[in-house]
Amino acid sequence: AQKITQTQPGMFVQEKEAVTLDCTYDTSDPSYGLFWYKQPSSGEMIFLIYQGSYDQQNATEGRYSLNFQKARKSANLVISASQLGDSAMYFCAMREENSGGSNYKLTFGKGTLLTVNP
């Protein structure tokens, strides 16, 4: 079974509007972290935001916020006031922080291609 599911292969949004990119995850580990990365057409991977499984509040970083619903195992990325430069591929990833483990691998979803229209 997929550990990270991004059900939207592509999304379109008008400039200045908000958009939500979906991410659901599957884990039995009580301690985990969720990450969102942006990959523009130039190819680099840019870290956007992090949410820990024990964090009481939803994470926010500037125009990015995370709608974390632990019971539903979802960690949707919300981008407010979209800009043309937000057009990119967005990846959700999970790190299972099992106790005693010595590796902190990321498992990635397949990504969502966001296009911001002027």
Place this chain on the structure above:
Amino acid sequence: NAGVTQTPKFRVLKTGQSMTLLCAQDMNHEYMYWYRQDPGMGLRLIHYSVGEGTTAKGEVPDGYNVSRLKKQNFLLGLESAAPSQTSVYFCASSRLHGQGARNQPQHFGDGTRLSIL
């Protein structure tokens, strides 16, 4: 601020040739990783290392070997390249979790675009 540097950026190989991709990080990170990115597949972990002299297999290790002789370097080798290994390869590094780095992300290089003919 170099961060994570990958060389080369582009390479074309013929089937059966060998090559080594170099990853260097200047952040004193303990952990290093190699991923491959294929269309519609996201990033998949090939091999990783939790410290100098140690390596481990990831999700798709077949056909690749790695070495971590120095803390700052992580090498990915293709002994006999196959067309199925045509991909974009990313190296990443991160801090030890216990060093107050729970929310620290993996830092990625800019990628190596590899084509096997």
